[in-house]
Amino acid sequence: MKKRNFLKSAAAAAIAVSALGLSSAGAIAQEVTLRMHQFLPPQANVPAEILIPWAEQVGEASGGRIKVEVFSAMSLGGTPPQLIDQARDGVVDIVWTLPGYTPGRFPSVEVFELPFTMTNAEATSRAYWDLFKSDMEESQFQGLKILAAWVHGPGVIHAKGEGIRKLEDMQGKKLRGPTRVINGMLAELGAEPVGMPVPAIPEALSKGVIDGTVIPWEVTPALKIAELVDTHTEFGGDTALYTAAFVLAMNKAKYDSMPDDLKGILDEATGAEFSAYAGKTMEAFDAPSRKIAEATDNEIVQIEGEELQRWKDASQKVVDNWYGEMEAKGIDGKALHAKAKELIDNYTK
Numbered sequence: 001m002k003k004r005n006f007l008k009s010a011a012a013a014a015i016a017v018s019a020l021g022l023s024s025a026g027a028i029a030q031e032v033t034l035r036m037h038q039f040l041p042p043q044a045n046v047p048a049e050i051l052i053p054w055a056e057q058v059g060e061a062s063g064g065r066i067k068v069e070v071f072s073a074m075s076l077g078g079t080p081p082q083l084i085d086q087a088r089d090g091v092v093d094i095v096w097t098l099p100g101y102t103p104g105r106f107p108s109v110e111v112f113e114l115p116f117t118m119t120n121a122e123a124t125s126r127a128y129w130d131l132f133k134s135d136m137e138e139s140q141f142q143g144l145k146i147l148a149a150w151v152h153g154p155g156v157i158h159a160k161g162e163g164i165r166k167l168e169d170m171q172g173k174k175l176r177g178p179t180r181v182i183n184g185m186l187a188e189l190g191a192e193p194v195g196m197p198v199p200a201i202p203e204a205l206s207k208g209v210i211d212g213t214v215i216p217w218e219v220t221p222a223l224k225i226a227e228l229v230d231t232h233t234e235f236g237g238d239t240a241l242y243t244a245a246f247v248l249a250m251n252k253a254k255y256d257s258m259p260d261d262l263k264g265i266l267d268e269a270t271g272a273e274f275s276a277y278a279g280k281t282m283e284a285f286d287a288p289s290r291k292i293a294e295a296t297d298n299e300i301v302q303i304e305g306e307e308l309q310r311w312k313d314a315s316q317k318v319v320d321n322w323y324g325e326m327e328a329k330g331i332d333g334k335a336l337h338a339k340a341k342e343l344i345d346n347y348t349k
Helices: 009-024 045-061 080-088 107-113 121-140 180-188 198-206 217-223 252-257 260-268 271-284 286-294 305-328 333-347
Strands: 032-037 066-071 094-097 144-151 156-159 174-177 192-195 212-215 231-235 245-251 299-303
Touching (some): 045 217, 045 260, 045 271, 080 094, 080 245, 107 245, 107 305, 121 144, 121 333, 144 252, 144 271, 174 180, 174 198, 180 192, 180 305, 198 212, 198 217, 212 217, 217 286, 245 252, 271 286, 286 299, 299 305, 305 333
Parallel strands (some): 032 094, 174 192, 174 212
Antiparallel strands (some): 094 245, 144 245, 156 231
């Protein structure tokens, strides 16, 4: 896949020329090194196709004054659920993570993980960024500068044995889920949810700790999922069973300490357009990843028609429960969900 330049070329060139001009004129130009920490191996699609190219392009646009060092696979220590606090506390400068890895901390983000809400990753990521700016930024992300917010493509159930072919097949299945809302959905549909970050999935499958997992196609090659399961269950219709919400988060004090021109480069390289691009890019890798499973003896199961409606009906309680939980936190969850769906519909093409 051709890598996109995340910065608008004219603006980026102007900033870079200005920065280089200051250097050549003998002015003292501050240089900034930013350490980014994330949980996937560097060859996985998100670091290889989104995070690392973004870091390189920010460096180029700044004339080398910004250096973003990307540390993959939790190589700086800690666990994926600790990433958001690593950024907030200044242990690292930037993280890519899921707010849902820390249940209850970022309740409004969960609206995008509600079942049968998302359409496609680009449209939903645009909606996520808009809703973040209007309803989340000031109230739920203190100490952090959120650079981007996006979701992955439609979630898929990958399972051992006969797998999931109808709603009744969920009964008693130990299925890994990434976040509180998605685990709640799995429980409501009859499964036994097991919460764990993405890197733990292969070992849990191979040792029989779980019977399956929900993840998008995109990340399955990096985890060798097709070698560890027998079936992959997809869902038809205009909306997906679920998606998971990510953030690219920076320590706010570190951002504030940067010179204004370097802040401008980061601002230009992030925000709404980068969020949409990241979501679109993640989903673009669903198709080639799916082909890897197609080349095996595994079966790809389609949930459609009346059976799909049964899943939607069974998952409605998850939505209703979430409304009640948000009300207890002083958040109008029903209105927030309606706003999210309206934004998603407006951006869906």
